[in-house]
Amino acid sequence: MDFTDVSLVALRVFREVAERSTLTSAAAALGYTQSAVSRQIASLERAAGAPLLERRRDGVRLTAAGHIVLRRAVTVLDQIDATARELAGQPAEAGTVRLGWFASAGSVLLPRAIAALRRSHPAITVSTREGSTPALVRALRAGTLDLALLASMPPFRPFDTESPPLTVRTLSERSLRLAVPATHPLAAGDSVDIADLRGQRWIAGSSSGDEKLMGVWPGLDERPVIAHTARDWLAKLHLVAAGCGLTTVPASLAPAAPPGVRILSVHGGPEERRRLVLARLPRPLPEPAARLADALRTAAAELHTPA
Known part of the structure; x- marks a missing residue:
């Protein structure tokens, strides 16, 4: 194997494919043709002397060799980006932090933490993106996110089986609630x-792809009647306010409930706990990312009340 002629473009393309799991979506994100993406992947596979991707009907999956190359590619690309920032003369606490978040985290916690960080460290820029838990975990592995806010439910298993395990910190653990x-x-x-x-x-979200049905009380002993489907939590809450049905909400969303909505606890059956966790790769955080992590922990603590 010989990586001496591997280009940074090929590494960036490979990282995008690893995150998005399809050549088509990676090409669209990068503004390339699919054939151009395929050529870059082929050049890396020739250099590695082994297949890096397993081609499947639903996309691609990294092989064992692919995981090794991805880990090294992320390190190289991070070093190149850090060098560019240093040459640009940015101070130690300046820079952009890339944060991923699941749907309900963006309504209360996320804006509160970013506003606090802007007041205390105005040189730090936060770039955010919403996504499903599997998509955000792939983005962490691919190095296109620095931090991710994820939701976890019992039995609180690891978010993936890759090695090394992600570093996760629980920001809060509270009971699921009912909006009526x-x-x-x-x-x-x-x-x-x-x-x-x-x-x-x-009122519930779809259950297609890597998304689970969210909005119906877990363990309901009947086939639920879904009156409306909506992915956005605030849309669900406004539909509740309009009298269109019931939905479940994380306790952290209670402050965002519009007028006309009551947030209730539910008794009977297993207790439905939900964790809000902050996940990252197991390596030292750059100063800007560490500052954002502190702001998120503080904001979560301020929002926490006994369930």
Whole structure:
């Protein structure tokens, strides 16, 4: 194997493919043709002397050799980017931090943490992107994200099986809640029994691809009636306010509930706990990313109240 002629372009293309899991989506993100992406991957595979991708009907998956090359590619590209920042004369605390977040984290926690960081360290720029948990984990592995806010539910397994394991820190752990219209009969108290949820109409997200059905109370012992589908949590809450149905919400979203929505606890059945975690690759964080991690931990602590 000979990597002496491998280009930075090829490494960046490979990283994009590893994150997006298809050549087509990587090409679209980079503004390349799919054939150009294929040529860059082929050049890397010739240099490695082994296949780096397993071609599948639903996309591509890294081989064992691919994982090794990805880890090294991420290190090289990070060093090149750090060199560019140093040559540009940026101070130690300047720079851009790339943060990924799952849907409900963007309504309350994320803007609060970014606003606090802007006040304390205005030289730091935060670039964010929303995504599903599997997509964000792939982006962390590919080195296109520095940090990711992820949601975890029992039995709280690792987010992937790759080595080394991601470094994760729990920012909060709270009970799942139920959002009901203020005019709904269930809104009379502060909690409901799970048996009262039978026969209700639900507002939920889709369950296609790597997304799970979100919005229906877990463990409901009947086939749920899905009245409306929406991925965005605030859209779900506004549909609840309009009397269109019920939905589940993380406790952290309670402050974002619009008028006309009651947030209730549910009794009966297993307790539904949800963790908000901050994940990253297991290596020292650059100063800007460490500052953002501190801001996220502080914001999560300020929002936390006993469940």
